[in-house]
Amino acid sequence: MRRFSRIADFLEAVGGIANRPEILAQGFTPDLIRFAVQFGSIQPLCRGWYGSRALPRVVRDAWRNGGPLACVSALAFRGFIEAVPGDALHVCRRTRGHRLRYANAAIIHWSDEALRSGSRFAVSADTAARQAVQCSAASSRADDVTLLAQHLDALQREAS
Known part of the structure; x- marks a missing residue:
């Protein structure tokens, strides 16, 4: 069972930047990552890395x-x-x-x-x-x- 209900919450908890394996280790699926990007709650940074919307x-x-x-x-x-x-x-x-x-x-x-x-x-x-x-x-x-x-x-x- 994962500790975070949203990927955006997890990213905020780890400082705003996480890679795909770290996100998947929290129990989120590749589809959830894709949906979070599509709906704008997180942003892709570069290959395999994602950031919160609050990043400088x-x-x-x-x-x-x-x-x-x-x-x-x-x-x-x-x-x-x-x-x-x-x-x-x-x-x-x-x-x-x-x-x-x-x-x-x-x-x-x-x-x-x-x-x-x-x-x-x-x-x-x-x-x-x-x-x-x-x-x-x-x-x-x-x-x-x-x-x-x-x-x-x-x-x-x-x-x-």
Whole structure:
């Protein structure tokens, strides 16, 4: 017997994003998933992943490109740097993940380790800062990112 009467309730309970096997494990059927999508109570994000209607737009856009926010996009989402309108979205994907046929102009960071570092919304701040320091597409933000990376490194050393 499942704990949730609606898939949308389950998605809200797990933070807003779940994959198909997680939804099926709750006792929902493939038909119920299809109906929930058709009636708009949940939204398909990318192959095998679904999100709640309440997801922030930038997170939804990242998942339509295959994963959570990464690099400068994750830093902006977490409030560490200012978002720049018109900048390409940076997204983290599994190293052996498939390429999306209709992906937008997102910059993909392929890393299994980075995916495990944060949440389903965005990679962790220190991982995002490390990505941004190495990312050629983030070079216009180099000063902001370098200062942030140094600050996060100092915090991490103090914590150890």
